Amino acid sequence: MKIVKGTYLLVGLAIVLLSISIGVDYFKYLLLRSNHRYTIGYVTYYKGYVRTVDNCIYFNYTADGKKYTSKFCSNLLSSKLKGKRILVIFSSKIKFINEPLYNQIIPDSVQAPIEGWESYP
DSSP: OOOOHHHHHHHHHHHHHHHHHHHHHHHHHHHHHHSEEEEEEEEEEEEOOSSSSOEEEEEEEEETTEEEEEEEEETTOOGGGTTOEEEEEEESSSTTOEEEEEEEEOOTTOOOOTTOBSSOO
16 A cells, blocks of 8 residues: 655644644643743633533733733633633743632732732732
8 A cells, every 4th residue: 555755744843733722721821830820811702612612711810010911711711700700820931831820819909919910829
């Protein structure tokens, strides 16, 4: 059976793209676990999908005086999060790498320091 060179090229490209995808997620995981801080994020928008598993929230947070906007998708998100303040963990080295801790609703009376908290508040 004769295999075309294009098939090898396609399989090789798929392996490279998969490796890059896994590498990016692993890099994000390492940054958030080793050098991180906590701050408060504000959920600005909720988007629920009828035919897919994931719902998404859009949120803003401030790190070292700069405002960042981000999106997070999960099937565990609720529309009740819109307008709420949530805890956000972000990388202290690359500030736009983050993960919202959406089950931690923060009351209005709590204010985060400009640089964020070093440990879980």
